[in-house]
Amino acid sequence: MEKIIEVRGISKIYEKRKTKEKIHAVRDVSFHVNRGEVLGLLGPNGAGKTSTIKMLCGLLESDGGSISINGLDICKKRLKALEHISAVLEGNRNLYWRLTVRENLEYFAGNRGYSRKQIADQADKLLEQFNLKEKENELVNGLSRGMQQKLAIAVALLANTDVILLDEPTLGLDVEVSYELRNILKTIVREEKRTIIISSHDMPVVQELCDRAIIINKGEVVIDDRVENLLKLFETxxxxxxxxxxxxxxxxxxxxxxxxxxxxxxxxxxxxxxxxxxxxxxxxxxxxxxxxxxxxxxxxxxxxxxFEQVFIQIVKGGKTLEMAPFVQC
CATH class of the missing domain: 3.30.70.1150 (ACT-like. Chain A, domain 2)
Incomplete structure (x- = not known):
């Protein structure tokens, strides 16, 4: 399969301000993402997952190793490489609250070089798909948390990048909206064959959507395998x-x-x-x-x-980590 992202031996070291102690948040992490794949990038709090995500998005510079997106080194050709990835990061930093729903779609598409006319049909389709059509002329700051999250994902999809990174897409959503969003994402995965990286603590999202899971713990990759294989491994x-x-x-x-x-x-x-x-x-x-x-x-x-039980056993199981195979698919 064609690799759209290659991560080779990246590391990140932080220094505590008072003690100057060096903290190795990420240690020699390597993995790849195949074109058209839905990958789960997982890890407990403090595992180095967030730092890895920020390095993938170009928000953080690695202290070693390399990241390439569609064959472009993110350090050497940062802007060109980042043209191939769009991200919805955890929190409410993905939208302009003083713009309407449609204006957000048009504004962020404009930043990618698309005119209103070019994206009009696709914007309409996304508004219908995410059940936002009736809200298209409302300001974002008046929307519910669930609607804001759906719009943020629609904005990322409208960028038409090779890779979409969704960081905690269902965080803070009620059960009904979370279920709705999972179904929307399943439809997009099935119909559009997008390359998607999902980072989430919502294990049903991972189990339902992801082909493969990479689990990072204590700054290192401890598992890289297909979700179905991990379920079978522990189920037996x-x-x-x-x-x-x-x-x-x-x-x-x-x-x-x-x-x-x-x-x-x-x-x-x-x-x-x-x-x-x-x-x-x-x-x-x-x-x-x-x-x-x-x-x-x-x-x-x-x-x-x-998959939630699998994740807990891998992260906390001690011996279980030795049982789980490290497989590059």
Whole structure:
């Protein structure tokens, strides 16, 4: 597949003002984005994800390595390279609040060299697609947070760049608007085959929209694989075990020490252990633990997990990081 973005060994170091201590926010990060792909760029707070995003957008200069967009080095040919990417960054900095909805579309398209006439039909289509047609003559500062976010994404799409970067596209939106926006983005992905990078803590967005996920933790890439592969990897090891009685305090303590990602749920109705078995022999260790006090097992079922669970296990799982393959797709 053709690569539209190549990131090679970038790094970013910050210096604390008072102590002059150097903080390595990004360490030798490398990855690529294929043309027409929807990529999830993920990471917990403080992982280096935001710095990576800012370097991709040309808002921050890397301290090492290189970034090329459509074959153009972002350091050597910054303006030319940035013509190929548009971004909707977290927060309300993507629009002019004193302009109307349509004026925002026309203004930002004008910055990209398009006349009103050139973008008129596409602007109308986007207004209809994002359910903003009735609001086209209203000032942006009078719109709801959800409408502002939808307009910001429409502005990015109207730029007709090779790559669109969406940073937390559903942040701060209520459930209904978030669901609506996901459906709009799914339609755009399906019909227009755009190259889109999505950074989000909203895991349903990643699971529904992204082909591949890159997870950054502690300034380094820890996972680069297709979303479907990651789901399969963890799904085959996640089990729910129904017990005939509750575990003793000693058993519960031992369970959590051996399987730190396990969950133990005990009530008057049932006792359930949910556990991720990383290695084939782990099942024997689990049954040895139950056998110690004669705990009866009533049933064992494989758990269907979602991408949020995958993300948590990768970031916090310790051993799980070793299990996950590093694959360049």
């Amino acid at each position: 090891r996640a089990y729910s075990i129904k017990l005939g009685e509750q575990l003793s305090p000693e058993q519960e303590k031992k369970l959590l020490s051996i399987f730190p990602l396990s969950a133990y749920k005990a009530s008057s109705h049932e006792t359930i252990v949910e556990v991720n078995l990383e290695h084939g022999q782990d099942i024997y260790e689990l049954f040895d633990l139950l056998k110690e006090e004669g705990t009866m097992v009533e049933s064992i079922d494989r758990i269907t997990i979602d």
